[in-house]
Amino acid sequence: MPELPEVETTVNKLKPLIKGKRILEFDKKILDLERRGKAILIHLTGNYFLAFHQRMSGKLLIVDRNHHDKYIRRRFQLSDGKDLAFHDVRRFGVVWYGPAKKVLEDNYFKTLGEDALSVGLRGLKDLLKGNNPPSPPYFKGGKREGIKSFLLNQKNIAGIGNICADEILWKAKIHPERQISSLTDKEIKILWRALRSVLLLSIKLGGSSMRDWLHPGGESGGYFEKRTVYGREGEKCGRCENKILRKKIAGRSGYFCPKCQVV
DNA sequence: GACAATGTTACAGT
């Protein structure tokens, strides 16, 4: 499911394909693209934004104008003759269009925490310990909350989804239900490093193409094959002889090694 | 029918 690495990949791949082109129906030119959390923001002339959240099954594709598909929910004709298409089987995806200010007033953007790739070790520590200002204005982390639930909450840190959370926690050897208040400074440092390495490796490999997620040009990403725990219930842990468990945590499927991930 | 997924909201429980 599109998480930070997939959205980052989408933006990176889409940028050279559409930057500078015009969107005919809006009569606006595409100035730039950026990722914010798991959303894609397209900056248009006139201080307008076109933005997307892929949620579960959304994909942004560049397609020929005569190419049709029942799951293309929205399409935008570009000045180069191609179409930018929002393909979304599950219809959970969100499309925003309007003045930049209006779009950013949407609850999703308004409550988004600091980006997972921008958070420094210091920042992560402050978040987990509830230090400093009410860090992000909509910060939701509590003392006894489990670490996975904390990482998945976009109001705390933006961009981490279910796959990345499990991969990060396995790498850091931390149990997903570990209470955040019990994490030592040393563990937080390991967690921060694991967070960065998982996200950066996934971006390098073009994200996870599980189910049918694709890059705008139709290529698939290579991270899903490299994953260590997600979806690997019953398989052997990559570090010890134990089997990967699956348990419902924070309302999602959680995969982890009960032996080397410390509660 | 159950399930998988995201992110928001409502609500029961501590």
Next chain:
DNA sequence: CACTGTAACATTGT
């Protein structure tokens, strides 16, 4: 009261 966890919701292919 403040904080937690859980369930429900939007949807549809498997």
